[in-house]
Amino acid sequence: MEDILIISNYYPPEQGAAANRIEQLALKLHQNNYRVSVVCPLGNYPKGVLFPEYKGKFSVTENLDNITVKRIWIYPSVSKNLIVRILSVLSFSSSLFFYLLFKKTPQKVVVQSPPLLLSFISVLVLSLKKKKIILNVSDLWPLAAIELEALKKGSLSHKFSLFLERFIYKRAAVILGQSNEIITHIHSLFPNKKCFLYRNFPDHKVEEMTLKTAENQPIKLFYAGLLGIAQGVFELCQNLELKGLTIELHLFGDGAEKNEIERFISTQKEQKIVFHGMLERKALHEKLQTFDIAIVPLKTRIYGSVPSKIFEYGSLGFPILYFGGGEGETIVNEHQLGWVAKVGNYNDLNQKLTLISKLKKAEVDLMKQHIFKEAQQRFDLDNQMKELIALDVF
Template sequence: MKDILIITSYFPPEIGAASNRIFHLAEGLQKRDYKVSVITPLPNYPTGKIFEDYKGKFKHTSIENNITIHRLWIYATISKNKFLRLIAMVSYSFSLLWFFMFNKIPKTVIVQSPPLLVAFTSMFFLRSKNRKLILNVSDLWPIAGLELGAFKKNFSYRLLEKIERFNYKKAGLIFGQSEEILTHIKSIFPNKETVLYRNFPDFCAPEIKANNKTNGKVKLVYAGLLGIAQGVYKLCESLDYGAIELHIYGSGAEQKKIKALIKSYPNLPIFFHGRISREELHKVLMQYDVAIIPLLNRIYGSVPSKIFEYAKLGLPILYFGGGEGENIVSKYNLGWVAKAGDYDFLNLVISSINKDMISLKLKEEIKAIAIKNFDFNKQLDALIINL
């Protein structure tokens, strides 16, 4: 049995794509006879507060599904203040250093990036000729931060670029969640060994049933993080509600603004349902017609995991984010795409969708495409060859 360590900033009971991806990776490796351990912060995302069961603890170690999980102290925050966010990353980095000094580290280590500073801490202090460091790159920072308006091209940005390059250089192997990520890495280190590792879901898709409840309107649903990058608040402001209703599940920085908007305009067919578990979400999503996946701006390297999850549920997708995600939705006929940032065009696309188009047959076809092309276990088996 081969030992393998995964270092990540997100892990269940936290929610979100990053948490789900790392959990399924760890669980998949454990089922394939790897002895898996995980280092992660005390759970705090997306609330920015340590979860109740872990408050007052500096470290918590548990064995869950035969996976050893070490949860380390972090200064938790969701503040927009860059200094406080930096303190949060530094605090977890110090906890990692403390762990590295007093614990035996396996020869194979998978490091999640971003956050860049956390990945740098791991790559710098664990680098050695007889240890294989694998970098799992899910987003391209600092490029993504620049496109989101979080960074400017100054000294700090150039420093982050150097950290990014150091992380790539020290990695013996790099997993990338998109072709754009791998293209970017290859442009810096042409000979670096890379593997495309999509964020495919690992769950048994429920049976699709005909939905007879209808008021004639297309029921549009958004489920996920209500952050700045997703731009759900602007989406609520910009949609033409003549033939649709919008249902929202999730939590995040824009939650209060969205709830205030709904309160100010009670006649708008916008319904906020809050955050629910992933298992429950899969059940409730089946009652909707179309799932919308928006990004406020096109982000190079980003491919939202929702594409693969919704497709496996047989839920038609309206993609509004551009880039590689748009290409995937078009290539596999998973639904509709609208030009990123063009809300007039988005409303035009929505107006072209009617209830008759969203048939049981269409949903079954989308589900079949997902099962054939987005298979988590086949992807993981191919990945293990490189470990």
């Protein structure tokens, strides 16, 4: 078996798309005869507090499903205070720097980006040690930060981030991009760089659709995931017009907007919005079996971003109401996965909801069956991994 290391800022039991994505990569590499190890922070996401099993520890080594997971020290925080957030990032960056510098590492290393500083630290040390660096780019930073207005264009921070971005692209032997837009952007900077598309396909191993369409019930629309600034779920709740429609919105997740969302729901009960909190992934999927449609929002169109929820919920058979712009629109339309509303246009979104509310449950059920079959054929993680291995990416 060949050794390979994955460096990531997230890994289960942390929850969310990023942790799930890296876990699936690790498991698929293991299934294809690689001996896989992962380096990540002590578990703390999304609350920014160390999980009980990691409190008081500097590092922990675990074996999870035949993956060796090395968790190293971090000062965790999700504080809105910029200085505190910087200290948190620097804490893990420092731990990671010394770990990679002094520990023996495999010849092949997958580095997750973003976070940009962590990927820079990893690429810097690994390039000095002449390792094969496989950079896995899931979002384009600092471009995404500019579009989210988290960074000011032309500022010192922006210029520094651009330096970090170009450094990691230049030093990587191979780059995996989660979207065609990511690959296009990288080729605009380094035209000859080896880049490959690596979609965030799920690995549910679901051979038969388990969704149940409940007759004589409202259409259950749901959002499940991070309640952060980029997703704009709080703004979504404020602008939806569900009165008079046979639709309920159910929310699952945690994040920076959680408290605002809960306060809003408590004062707007006629809006038919229900908050369920965070559920473990398997429990969430079981809970969702009687739900109908997944809504996938982004607050603004983010170049390069394709939410993995499109693939995850499509693979379970859920129609998608997509409200994020960009390449995600193309995927939903191309595979007939549901509806697309123009990003940021709540009039268009509410018009789509009015159309959805007029659907009969039998029509929803037929959509579920079509989408499940389409996803089974098109969103195949095993085939994608085998093709990349055949191309000598890993």
